[in-house]
Amino acid sequence: MIRRLVARGLLSVVLAAALFSLFRLPAGAATVYQEITGMEELTSGQYVLVTPFGDAPGILLGEDFVISATKPTFTGDTDAAGAEWNLTVTENGVILTDAHGVSAAPLEGDRNGIAAGTYEWQVLWDGKYFSFHGCNGSEPVTLVSDTLLENDFRACRDADIEEEPDSYVSIFTLYRRMEVQDDPEPEELEEPEEPGEVVETSPCVTVLPEGGTIRAGEEITLTCEDESADIYYAVSADGVNYQPDALYAGPICFEKDFGTAYLRAYSIAGGCEPGEVTQVIFTEEFDLDWNLYFGQLHAHTDISNGAGSVEEAFQYASQVDGLDFFAVTDHSDSFDNADMGTIDADGADISADWAAGKQAAASVTNGDFVGLFGFEMTWPEDKQLGHISTFNTPGWQTRDQADFENVPTALENYYRALASVPGSVSQFNHPDTVHGDFERFDHYSPQYDAAVSLLEVAGEDGVVDCEYYDLALDKGWHIAPTNNQNNHNGQWGDASDARTVVLAKDLTEEALYAAMKDRRVYATQDSDLAIYYELNGTVMGSIIPKSESAAVTVFLSDPTDEAIGSVEVVADGGEAIVRQWVETSTKMLELSVPGGCSYYYLRVTQPDGDVAVTAPVWVDGYDDIGIGSFTSDTLTPARDEEIGLTVELYNDESVEFDLDALSLYADETLVSTVSDLGEVAGMSTLDYTFSYAHPELGVTEFRVEAVGSVNGEKRTYEKTLSLSFHVPEQVKYIAVDASHGNSGVDKLNRLKAIAAKVNIAVDILDGELPENSDLLLITAPSKPFDEEFVEKVRTFVENGGTVILCGQSDMGDLNLHTSGELNKLLEAMGATVRLNDNTAWDEESGGNTPDAVSSNVFNADSGLTKSMVPEQTYCQCAGCTVNPGNGTWLVKGRDTTCAVDADADGQDVGKDAVLLAFEELPGSGKVYVSGGLFLSDDAMKEPDNIWKSVSGNQGIVEALLKIERAACPELVTIGEMRSGKAGEIYHIRGWATSGTSHPGNTFSKTIYLQDDTGGVALVPFTKKEKEKDIEVGTPIEVVGRKEIRGGNVVLKIIDYDKKLDEPLYNYTPETTSNKDAMDYDANGGRLMQVEGKVTDVTYTDDRKVVSRITLKDGDGDFAEILIEDNIVSGATEKNDLASQVKKGRTVRAIGLLHLDSDGTPVLRVRNCDEVVYVPPVPVSLGSRRNPRTGDLIWIAVGVMVLSGIGLAVLLNEKKR
DSSP, X not given: OHHHHHHHTHHHHHHHHHHTSOOXXXXXXXXXXXXXXXXXXXXSEEXXXXXXXXOEEEEEETTTTEEEEEOOOOSTTTOOTTOOEEEEEETTEEEEEOTTSOBEEEOTTTOSOEEESOOOBEXXXXXXXXXXXEESSSSEEEEEEEGGGTTOEEEEEHHHHHHOGGGEEOOBEEEEEEEEEEOOOOOOXXXXXXXXXXXXBOOOOEEESOSEEEOTTOOBEEEOSOTTSEEEEEEEXXXXXXXXXXXXXXXXXXOTTOOEEEEEEEEEOTTXXXXXXXXXXXXXXXOOSSEEEEEEOOBOOTTTTSSSOHHHHHHHHTTSTTOOEEEEXXXXXXXXXXXXXXXXXXXXXXXXXXXXXXXXXXXXXSSSOEEEEEEEEEOOGGGTBOEEEEESOSSOOOTTSGGGSSHHHHHHHHHHHHHTSTTOEEEEEOOBTTTBOHHHHOSOOHHHHHHOOEEEOBOTTOOBOOHHHHHHHHTTOOOEEEOOOOBSSSOTTTSSSOEEEEEESSSSHHHHHHHHHTTOEEEESSTTOEEEEEETTEXXXXXXXXXXXXXXXXXXXXXXXXXXXXXXXXXXXXXXXXXXXXXXXXXXXXXXXXXXXXXXXXXEEOTTSOEEEEOOEEEEOOOSEEEEEEEESOSSOBTTOEEEEEEEEEEOSSSOEEEEEEEEEETTEEEEEEOOOOEEOTTEEEEEEEEEEOOSOEEEEEEEEEEEEETTEEEEEEEEEEEEEBOGGGOEEEEEEOTTOOTTTTOOHHHHHHHHTTTEEEEEESSSOOSSEEEEEEXXXXXXXXXXXXXXXXXXXXXXXXXXXXXXXXXXXXSSOHXXXXXXXXXXXXXXXEEOSSEEEOTTTSTTOTTEEEXXXXXXXXXXXXXXXXTSOEEEESOOOEEOTTSEEEEEOOTTOEEEOTTOOOOOOOSSOEEEEEEEOTTSOEEEEESSOXXXXXXXXXXXXXXXXXXXXXXXXXXXXXOOOOOOOOBOOHHHHHHSOTTOEEEEEEEESSOSSSGGGOBTTBEEEEETTEEEEEESOOOOTTOOOOOTTOEEEEEEEEEEETTEEEEEEEEEEEOTTSOOOOOOOOBOOHHHHTOHHHHTTSEEEEEEEEEEEEEOTTSOSEEEEEEEOTTSOEEEEEOOXXXXXXXXSSOOGGGTOOTTOEEEEEEEEEEOTTSOEEEEOSOGGGEEEOOOOOOOGGGOOOOHHHHHHHHHHHHHHHHHHHHHHHHHHHHO
């Protein structure tokens, strides 16, 4: 092709050579164009690029995606007008820039063309010509003169050039511009000439507005003094790559979201040189939905441990430039009358300090500044709970109050207190290992989460550290970061440049608190850095539905710094998933980030080291919605008799759950559907009861299914309930009178559960007494019994029925003496036992509530109480005493128990503190009379575990209903349990080898237990209510049923008991052979340790996380190491094993021997810190030794050789 071009264009070549020959100019500096003839001569400079046909690239025409073609011409002898290009030589190629400063790059998208942009072209030299090559995306391209486009230049795909080679010219001769100094020629004396005409410079261009912030669409005008002059301008987004110069014809406007624009302009007047270039920068003015207010939320005065008065603090802060709000948060335990405070009551009435703080804040609040006064709850450092600042509450709580002083319950009690004050705002302060880390942000719940919305990410120095911020976010807390100065020594507000920035509608106390509550907050070390961040169009602090992708929009501005710096999008685990550098001080960024994360926040790191962190936008699956409970109104249902099945739907999210249908299934047969229930509002519940009569006998599994949607996303929730249906004649009843306003009939759930064990139903009646009841319960009435009812009760007893009467204290009598009303029934029955009109009283056993009497004095001669033991305590609250008459006492008060006339009506208080009595009546009826409601839920609480005795109240009820309790199995070793029969109940004891205290080191609903004989998994493990998590090494006693699951021996928990009075014991396994470690029959469930070379590593799909490792030991045996998805390092809370575990390395691992889903023995790693790389031991060459005999021989030989050489040298010198 080159030969054909040369042949066809010989004339043009000759012309080009003539044009660019070296010319001698007048004496002085001369501009010449020197042809270069090799790559070694190609250096950065100004060049003209000429094809063999004399065409040369001119300027970039951005709208046409080409470079204009020009024939180089010369004014005088030396000016190649319009054809000069700057070539910048880099390590990777050459950057081509036209005369107007616009760099040329291949047009992207696999298209032919040229676009503006910095690009490094690859240059080739074939010995005669240069050529320029690049890539437009996926295809190689070459810079050519296109004969089909009037010889304009563009980047053309190599494939197109090969198809039509005669249409493109891709070779160039390069002429470099050089300044040459000529030798001066002899001056000739000539007659003076008239001075020549001086060429003037065109006037400067005036740009209005003169840069700065403008709105999209706002007009920009260009003018100069000479109205006849042409004005040219160019625009750039980055200040480097400008569009081609354009002739100004009218006002210029920038479209919406231009962010930052650089504009340069110059004029050319007739006969004049181009004028100086005017450059200005424009920044887009945005209509933000929120105003940005800069302030501080943590400071102290002399009310607690700070300097200066609270009045001085607010006055000082109100004068700090750029400070919009300021908060004082003195320690609540420092207020006068601190212990009298309550968070929901006005503290100004009891504390002068509190009143002064509130008044001082109000005194500086105006349209330009807001003062805030709150308090800091500060637990001592030895408790390691932390400090929490709280705002917008009427009063306070302190660490010294009973509910908040004990470590196990203090935090949760305080969270509950915060939640009790709607609108309160709280902030986790400076979490660290000194003050405390809020028990590593455990105890998350939607209720607590709503109560705390802020977290400090910096200490008093203002330096940002996101470790605890990331931890709290990963634990599920919805919090925004703050940066406060925690002033103790004055300088309120200007001790540093650290700021907490709040996005609010206006600068008022109410608007600021609302914004903090909604987490529209960011933290910054720079006092004037503005950040407005949205994800999928939603502002920071928001919670949005899940989506496949996420679009970040952020406006950044810092008027006092030259550049914003690094902008990172940070997601789950604190991982930065997108980074971009911003070189300007103002920028509008649009970034696309991958979906699938639960939160996204921004971290900005400026060139001067200042760091800012925003609140996240959470992408929530809205998982805190579902069915809370599914219950029956009877535990002893009968065939064909209607029962009530109640389902409770809960919604602990901020969005509505639109409920389409609620369906009931009986053994997978649809029996009922309701579809008009509407919605379950955010943070609320909805109950619905199905009325249903089941036609079959035996066990039936009911399933309730709720179908609906959240933000248009379909959701289905379900829950099951098993009930055993009986023939109606088989079901016995305890009838409970509720027709006389009887007390406590809503507190009989424990009675229902206990009675159901022997097929007895508890039936609450509000009318007729049933004929098929064996037992009738009548509690203290608030309405009198009529004669008809009294007669029915008498008939019931006469027919052999049993009645339980429960009285109450006379202090509870209002218009009716309950003892007198119940005694009417006793008299009608023919009984002699009576209820006394008094109150049972015991200041020793009852303490602060002496009417709460407890006793273990049981009648050993009565069949009902003869089996009771002293450990079983009988309780009676707000009751009276009983006169047994001719009956038998069952329970008496202690020696300290007495009776008092609480209502002071002068009636007999009785002489004997009997609490429960029994009497057999004529006709085989029976009556039990109690001074109080001894069958209530509070009196029959379930014991913590099966080793503890039930209460005396429950023991009496079980004896009355003829319920026998199973004895606890004998204690055996874990080894004996493992070798025993599956399906049997076992009682074992050991120490936890895996626990629940660290979520990243916990197996789902499983802990492991080990003793000296073996180990076993306990399933399903659920922490008991209000119980602390299980630490590794905790001694535990367990009763459960042995099962085989997937080949693994497990103990299905019936009950367990932590031995808190015994010390922890950690099993530390020794390294064993892989063969022994993988022997499940011998060591299943045990904690084992192995070591070997890595032969295989399995990663997660993204190849960032190790999930399985194969080790080979010195005997050639293999061990499999399993790292489950949720298992991380206890130190870093990440799985970073990929950096340490590599094929060929030696690794040591600890884990629990388990069979995986394929039946393969594996060690279940409980903590990534227990998988370690064992580096080879370095060997120093200097430490190696030959046998001592060898050393001596070579020493002797060396001495002889050296001696011989020395002797030869001496002899030679002597001869000379």
